[in-house]
Amino acid sequence: MTNLAYLGMACALCLAALGSGIGTGIASQAAVGGWKKCYAEGRPASFIMVAFAGAPLTQTIYGFLLMNFIRSAFQETGNWLMALCVGVFGGAAIGFSAYMQGKVAVASCDALAETGKGTANYFIVIGIVETVALFSLVFCMLLLN
Numbered sequence: 001m002t003n004l005a006y007l008g009m010a011c012a013l014c015l016a017a018l019g020s021g022i023g024t025g026i027a028s029q030a031a032v033g034g035w036k037k038c039y040a041e042g043r044p045a046s047f048i049m050v051a052f053a054g055a056p057l058t059q060t061i062y063g064f065l066l067m068n069f070i071r072s073a074f075q076e077t078g079n080w081l082m083a084l085c086v087g088v089f090g091g092a093a094i095g096f097s098a099y100m101q102g103k104v105a106v107a108s109c110d111a112l113a114e115t116g117k118g119t120a121n122y123f124i125v126i127g128i129v130e131t132v133a134l135f136s137l138v139f140c141m142l143l144l145n
Contacts, residue, residue, distance in 0.1 A: 001080040004084045005084060008083040008087025009087055011084075012063050012066040012070055012091040012094075014091065015092050015094070016059050016066070016133075017095070019056065019098030020059045022099050023055075023102025023105070024056045024057055027105035029106075030049075030053070031049035031053045033113070034046070034113030043116070046116070049108075049109045049112060055130070056101045059094050059095065059098035060098075062133050062136075062137045063091055066091065066094065066140055069141050070086055070087050082143070086140050086144060090137070093132070093133070094133045094136050097130070097133035100129050100132075104125055104126050108126060
């Protein structure tokens with residue numbers, strides 16, 4: 001049963017990283033498309049789109065933290081089922097947040113390339129989606145204690 005606890009730990013990290021990979025991938029494609037649009041129109045390309053593209057990366061860190069919290073809780077309690085479930089569902093929630101954050105970053109890149117305005121607003125909504133991952137991490141930590 002210990003192996004199932006380790007599976008939960010791996011899921012916490014891997015599902016979060018999977019979401020980050022997909023989120024950064026689609027956001028990066030949008031940044032490149034936004035720069036192309038700016039260059040084609042003879043306007044300067046905004047470097048801030050790099051920050052939009054990289055926003056989903058933080059969820060990998062949250063997955064790593066969750067993995068370590070699960071490990072500590074499992075060493076204390078030996079509860080493999082809790083470790084497995086928190087890893088799978090917590091990692092999935094964090095990963096899905098990263099995916100959705102990437103989609104918001106896509107829209108942000110497109111809007112910024114089109115108008116050159118609204119950067120602060122775009123960061124605010126990207127941050128709102130980030131909050132879902134933070135809440136997921138914190139609530140999973142509470143479950144583990």
